[in-house]
Amino acid sequence: MNQRTILCYGDSNTWGYVPRMNCSSLPKRRYLRHERWPGVLQKLLGQDYLIIEEGLNSRTTNVDYAVPPDRNGKTYLAPCLCSHAPVDLVVFALGGNDVKSDFNRTAEQIRDGMADLINIVQTSEYGPQLQNAPKVLLLTPCIPLSFVEDMTDENGINFLAEAVTKITQLVFLYEKLAKEKNCFYLDLSDIKPSSLDGVHYDQVAHKRYAEMVSKKMETIFR
Template sequence: MIEEGLPSRTTVHADPIEGAHKNGLAALPVCLESHMPLDLVIVMLGTNDLKTRFSVNASDIADSIEQVVRAVQTSEAGPEGQAPKVLVVTPPPIAEVDWFADMFRGGAEKAAQLAPLVAAMCERRQIPHLDAGAIVEASAVDGIHLDAEAHRILGLTLASLCEVAFAAIN
């Protein structure tokens, strides 16, 4: 397992404040090629797209996640030059609290709409989807990040899903 998390990473947006390098789609080819061959790519993006500065709705975010999925599916970063499998995880809804409240103003409402839109996209693309909001919540401390227990629960759930997926392949 290779973790490629980056604080403030978006789906497709260069962040005018935190940096152009935060664009997940632009960074994806380097990540895929530097770690290939990859059996599975887990995509969990969308929270940072909720920032007020990007002025996008939940549908736009789901479409942006689909762009990331397409990039993985058209890559040759999997075994024998094929595309890796993809699993999309919709982040849990956020709460507008603490010092993130202004940065994410209006984001909680959009976040609550995101999972069904992403699930529909995944169904269209015939890939698995996990709604993290069904099993964990964002921390009450900042309303955005997961606390240690939520990380543990999500990690165990993802490990179990990967185990099932790889058992089916072999």
């Protein structure tokens, strides 16, 4: 079997951000490659798969911050696909950063942002043999703990007061979107973030996340 290329396109939980109590005062840390969920996924799936990590802290679906720059997931997606082509499957793990106060987005607007990303993939020719589009797997974003609504991120940006509600709504909206776009969907909303910061996964969660994605892969490529 030819090696399948899987592109994991996500935010800080794909990057492997280590939870910390105070994002503004403690040094930033990153899990080692084999500890991050894409790395765990690589080990689970073996050499028949190439798992490509494309995680970026603060990445959104399709909106820009004033600071930091270059976090718009839509802007980078097409060059990323071209760089790693041919790609068999794009795994999207985004939406959590769109609930910050700078954007003031509704859950429906975040869904529409994700739809933009899916459209880019599905209208591309960066799939197998560079003649068609990659498949898409849409993952639900991490549902933050309630105290996050009183927090700022490492860039000093506040989360919306309705952040938890809006991301919870995305579980249903993403499922419906996946059906509309004829792509795969996986609900990971029962995997909870660390109580240290309420938004990032600990190592146990990364492992469980990868295990669930691995099982989904078995149904996609069987």
